[in-house]
Amino acid sequence: MIVFFTDFGVNGPYCGQMAAAVYRYASDVRIINLFADAPKFNPRASAHLLASYVSDFPAEVIFVGVVDPGVGTAARKPCVLRVDGRWFVGPDNGLFDVVAARGADASWFDIIWQPDLLSASFHGRDLFAPVAGMLFSGKQSEILTPRKELCLCNGVDLLEVIYIDDFGNCITGMRAATLGKGITLSCGGRDIHYMRTFGDAEMSLPFWYENSNGLVEISVNQGCAASLLDIQVGEQISIIPPLAKRN
Numbered sequence: 001m002i003v004f005f006t007d008f009g010v011n012g013p014y015c016g017q018m019a020a021a022v023y024r025y026a027s028d029v030r031i032i033n034l035f036a037d038a039p040k041f042n043p044r045a046s047a048h049l050l051a052s053y054v055s056d057f058p059a060e061v062i063f064v065g066v067v068d069p070g071v072g073t074a075a076r077k078p079c080v081l082r083v084d085g086r087w088f089v090g091p092d093n094g095l096f097d098v099v100a101a102r103g104a105d106a107s108w109f110d111i112i113w114q115p116d117l118l119s120a121s122f123h124g125r126d127l128f129a130p131v132a133g134m135l136f137s138g139k140q141s142e143i144l145t146p147r148k149e150l151c152l153c154n155g156v157d158l159l160e161v162i163y164i165d166d167f168g169n170c171i172t173g174m175r176a177a178t179l180g181k182g183i184t185l186s187c188g189g190r191d192i193h194y195m196r197t198f199g200d201a202e203m204s205l206p207f208w209y210e211n212s213n214g215l216v217e218i219s220v221n222q223g224c225a226a227s228l229l230d231i232q233v234g235e236q237i238s239i240i241p242p243l244a245k246r247n
Contacts, residue, residue, distance in 0.1 A: 025133030045162035048173035059085030072120035101155030113143035168224030176210030188229030
């Protein structure tokens with residue numbers, strides 16, 4: 001199985017072109033387009049979003065991550081990461097750092113294979129998708145070499161909004177397990193209190209809860225939290241100390 005995680009958007013040919021490139025090397029693989037709307041140009045936020053979905057997939061799955069504003073430049077290298085039996089193919093720009101930091105067993109590789117034609121702007125199609133196809137076909141030794149230098153990665157939670165879904169629910173980079181359920185958050189100029197689920201919350205009032213992937217999510221029961229709070233991806237979240245709670 002190969003899983004795409006990109007910021008390409010749901011329209012346009014890009015994910016289809018990547019799938020075609022995979023099939024040239026692995027015609028029988030199953031492809032899942034997990035995200036085509038990861039935070040645009042934002043590997044840091046995308047890293048936390050990706051990490052929260054990894055456990056949904058079995059060992060030996062291959063993730064192709066393309067949130068790559070530095071594509072084609074010398075500022076970043078292509079890379080492959082193997083964490084706890086799963087593969088990650090994409091740019092070495094922080095996109096895989098949270099997965100690596102939180103995994104029990106992480107190994108980094110450089111890509112030594114090069115296509116005949118490599119565009120300056122679409123390494124997802126020209127490099128990463130073919131590498132994923134070749135990994136699926138068992139050609140690891142032909143395309144990768146282990147990295148010798150130590151890779152230091154940061155898996156600390158991100159106290160900001162990292163994704164807004166079509167309902168206007170605002171997913172943050174905080175794991176709910178790190179917070180107590182009595183904790184109050186502040187976002188968009190409002191205090192945000194904990195509720196277990198949507199049906200427990202009053203209409204039109206924002207609340208936070210632990211979403212199905214274990215992250216803190218700010219929502220409104222049958223409403224749009226992003227519009228109500230006038231917030232976007234990158235909005236900072238504050239934790240209000242218990243003695244400083246406001247009405």
